[in-house]
Amino acid sequence: MGTEPNLKINWPALPSAVRVEAEKIVTDLLRKTQDSELILESILSLGRSREKELADPVADGAVYTPYPVAEKLVNHTNLQAGQSVCDPAMGAGVFLIAAAEKRFHLGQSIESIAKQTAGADIDAVSVEVAKLSMQLWSWLRGTTGVSFDGLVCADPLINPPTNWVKSFDVIIGNPPFLSQLKSRTTRHKNRSQKLKQRYGKLATQYVDESALFLLASLDMVKKKGTICLIVPTSIFGAASARPIRERIDEVMPMTGLWVGGRDVFTDAKVDVLAPILSTEQKPLVHVYFQKSEMCPTEVKRENNGSWGAILADALGVPTLDAAIEKDLQREATVTADFRDAYYWLSERVEENGFQTHRKKIGKLATVGLIDPLTFKHGKKEVRFAKKKYSEPVVVAEHNPPNDFSEWLKRRRVPKILVATQTKVIECVVDEIGDLIPSTPLIIIQPMNPNNIWHLASALSSPVGAAWAASEAAGTGLGANTVRLRASQLNLFPLPATSPEWDRAADLAQSIQTQGGSEKTFRDFGLVINSAYGIEDDDLLQWWINRLP
Ligand SMILES: C[S@@+](CC[C@H](N)C(=O)[O-])C[C@H]1O[C@@H](n2cnc3c(N)ncnc32)[C@H](O)[C@@H]1O
Structure with a gap:
């Protein structure tokens, strides 16, 4: 390459399929002949190319989110211009692009968006793909030469970057779902010990990794911030996740809930939800459904870790007022x-x-x-x-x-x-x-x-x-x-x-x-x-x- 203006891209670190696609995007950006929405599509497909290269995305917990879903969830967090955003398991950065688009269209400058964007992934190649995607996105929106230094290779569950404590207005993403009931996705003993050291009794043996990401986010979000992470529906009822649900209800209860259903990902049939946590003093949970035929609704919450009851209420299960002996x-x-x-x-x-x-x-x-x-x-x-x-x-x-x-x-x-x-x-x-x-x-x-x-x-x-x-x-x-x-x-x-x-x-x-x-x-x-x-x-x- 070399003709592109001032891009900070680590070309050798990129997988060859991603490199080839990225070069096409660079050509389109230089020629300025392609429609910007189509270029955005191509930038987003870099992540899909990375996902295809992974040997077993489901076992790695690396199933990427479709862009329209990321956009929708960014909207549900009510992200504003000037706010900081973090995806603690960012993959190729689809949520970060959706959040950058939202803030850009609200008038925030690209330099400021770059400073207010953070993300991590344990896969170093995905981090490079995310940095590439963000750079191409900023060029598409008119500015080159900005760095996305906030995107790092790290495991925020065990070693979060030191500048992440209580730092973000919005934490959003789709962390890995690693069920501890399936041999393909169970944690190594060593990792379980580290999690225990960090989270104590809340890191129960069978708790899904995604619930731990919700827990870790409590330490990273600002006092008046918002957390919105896609998780498998099973953590709403699982006994292993109850201590985490109770802790969350104590400090940052659910004020919104997105019900995704089973068809969100093309390659993994898993029922998903995204709780939206904030310190807003609302007694009700606003529920949005991915399936358009279901109308948004509001349900009461008890703040005692009974998230299954919130979901049941949202799904129209009648509330019981029975005489129980x-x-x-x-x-x-x-x-x-x-x-x-x-x-x-x-x-x-x-x-x-x-x-x-x-x-x-x-x-x-x-x-x-x-x-x-x-x-x-x-x-x-x-x-x-x-x-x-x-x-x-x-x-x-x-x-x-x-x-x-x-x-x-x-x-x-x-x-x-x-x-x-x-x-x-x-x-x-x-x-x-x-x-x-x-x-x-x-x-x-x-x-x-x-x-x-x-x-x-x-x-x-x-x-x-x-x-x-x-x-x-x-x-x-x-x-x-x-x-x-x-x-x-x-x-x-x-x-x-x-x-x-x-x-x-x-x-x-x-x-x-x-x-x-x-x-x-x-x-x-x-x-x-x-x-x-x-x-x-x-x-x-x-x-x-x-x-x-
Ligand atoms: C389900 S994918 C989602 C990626 C991206 N947020 C999206 O929605 O497209 C989860 C990502 O988490 C990464 N991951 C898995 N365990 C992690 C950990 N402990 N810390 C940080 N990232 C992790 C995987 O490499 C993968 O890229």
């Missing part, structure tokens, strides 16, 4: 099985009627066979351990291993089986103990077996669905799915003893044994609602719409 754990034990149970069963499931020398123990129950108060065994084909079955049964050899026999003994009892990752709580009653549950079903064993239909009716109720949705919003695969854990179900709310609850228990039993229509479900919903002291048609209708 006690928790499920007072009436039943709630457990889930580990993978061992799956491995035992995977060797012991056969098609019913198959000639076998092994003894039939019971029917196999899987999540796919359970609908609300409906067990579809024999009515629906099911896959288990990579095989298809019409009527799967569990069999056991003459002398099965001890631990398997022990487990079986514990499971062949009257119980309620609850499916997870559903829109309402889907459960069935096993009165005689002949259903053998496979993971991840949750098993509820009533202390008094005579209560089994009462408990099933409460679990299957509209109140149960709304409770689960607000407890667990965000922990499932989509913002509208709840993934229940046994520990959460322990706290499931039960109504007081009443003739209405008795009647609801009878209706639940009749639905499961004789089949249910929309009318019978509606009748059941009405009666169990009145057992909870609720006369609210909205809750009933919301629940009916969610039934499968």
Whole structure:
């Protein structure tokens, strides 16, 4: 190169694909023949070229944000001319360009924007691509020769640049999502120790890296600043992120929420949100949806780390005003099985009627066979351990291993089986103990077996669905799915003893044994609602719409 005016670009450090594209942009800028919006597009595509070069962007937490999303979020932070902006995991700098554009169009000079722009990335090549993008952007907007010295190669979670303390008006970005529940993305032990040293108890073992970026941003943002980071929806409900949510609620609660959904990134299907944190004294959270058909709305927040409830409220889950007498754990034990149970069963499931020398123990129950108060065994084909079955049964050899026999003994009892990752709580009653549950079903064993239909009716109720949705919003695969854990179900709310609850228990039993229509479900919903002291048609209708 060399013909370009006064650019401070480290050409040898750039990947060849990026260099080739950048040279084309330089030519267009020199010739001044290309439309400026098209040149901006080309500058933004430098980041995409970098992303394509990474061996595994998802495992590196390096999935870049589409520019229109970055623009939208910059607008939600209400960034003003003259303010400073930082993206602590900037990649190729898409948010920094969106923020620079906004301030430029509000009248801030390019020299001042350059001084007020900071960013970091642990990948040195991405830092060079970000610097290149910002330089080309400033040339596009009429000024060359400015430096973007605020863009650095660093890990702000462990060693933030020293001049970043309480320095920025706006912190924005899309930090890496590194789930600690997947082997591909777990932290090295050494890193976990460093995080523990820095954040103490807040850096729990399973907390996603993105939640730590929210936490770290609290130290970098100015007293009256704003933080807006894209995070996976799962951190809104995850127990591992609760201490961080509580800390944030104490010092800089959520005043806005952008709900992105699952289609924000082309190469990674992950449900995302961006909480907008500020010290503004607003009791309400303003919610914006990426999907244009959903209208912005305002919801109340509690400031106690219950972000799932904010999301549930925003998604229209009815607020509960139910008469609650006690928790499920007072009436039943709630457990889930580990993978061992799956491995035992995977060797012991056969098609019913198959000639076998092994003894039939019971029917196999899987999540796919359970609908609300409906067990579809024999009515629906099911896959288990990579095989298809019409009527799967569990069999056991003459002398099965001890631990398997022990487990079986514990499971062949009257119980309620609850499916997870559903829109309402889907459960069935096993009165005689002949259903053998496979993971991840949750098993509820009533202390008094005579209560089994009462408990099933409460679990299957509209109140149960709304409770689960607000407890667990965000922990499932989509913002509208709840993934229940046994520990959460322990706290499931039960109504007081009443003739209405008795009647609801009878209706639940009749639905499961004789089949249910929309009318019978509606009748059941009405009666169990009145057992909870609720006369609210909205809750009933919301629940009916969610039934499968
Ligand atoms: C999801 S990408 C997003 C990049 C950019 N903010 C965007 O939205 O296009 C996250 C970036 O964080 C970087 N990263 C990962 N761990 C980091 C860390 N501990 N500190 C700084 N950057 C990190 C990755 O290299 C990647 O470029």
